[in-house]
Amino acid sequence: MTKQKQSGFTLIELMIVVAIIGILAAIAVPQYQSYTKKAKFSEVVNATSSRKSFVEVCLQDPNLVQANCNGGANGIPADDAVGFGNVTSISVASGAITAIGKSGVFGSGATYSLNPTVTSGNVVWSDTSSACKAAGLC
Numbered sequence: 001m002t003k004q005k006q007s008g009f010t011l012i013e014l015m016i017v018v019a020i021i022g023i024l025a026a027i028a029v030p031q032y033q034s035y036t037k038k039a040k041f042s043e044v045v046n047a048t049s050s051r052k053s054f055v056e057v058c059l060q061d062p063n064l065v066q067a068n069c070n071g072g073a074n075g076i077p078a079d080d081a082v083g084f085g086n087v088t089s090i091s092v093a094s095g096a097i098t099a100i101g102k103s104g105v106f107g108s109g110a111t112y113s114l115n116p117t118v119t120s121g122n123v124v125w126s127d128t129s130s131a132c133k134a135a136g137l138c
Contacts, residue, residue: 034136037106041137043086044101044112051076051090051097055116056123059095066116069095096128112138 054076058069071092072078079091083102088110090099101110113128132138 038137040086041101041106041110041112041132044099044106044110045138047084047087047090047099048097048112048114051092052114052125055092055095055097059116059118059123060121066095066118106132106135106137 051071055069058064058074058076059066061074064074068074069076069092076092079089080087081089081091083089083100086101086106088100088102090097092098095116097114099112101112103110110132111129112132114125115128117124117126127133127138129138
């Protein structure tokens with residue numbers, strides 16, 4: 001009689017593979033969740049860009065002051081309280097633009113705010129959204 005050689009993996013080899021897959025999953029899943037939150041929040045950040053150009057035109061008008069650059073006035077579109085996609089609302093008050101994301105997706109750090117400053121005829125935008133920075137979304 002001839003002996004047949006058995007082939008296959010030993011139990012220890014299979015356990016090592018399962019352990020490696022477990023370690024990779026433990027690292028990959030949180031990174032993926034963080035990435036998807038940032039990608040969704042980028043929609044909130046991009047929503048402010050549509051209002052930026054209107055506010056900049058308002059601020060360049062020599063007859064207007066920053067306090068007059070509000071949503072629905074002086075060429076700036078009206079505030080959007082209905083929202084779209086991951087954005088709940090977007091508003092402009094005294095030149096400052098605020099976009100709010102859906103709380104179910106982002107939690108309490110879902111607000112993104114920009115404040116304009118006019119220096120030497122140029123408008124410089126500063127991000128005042130400390131909540132989204134702390135959450136690592138913007």
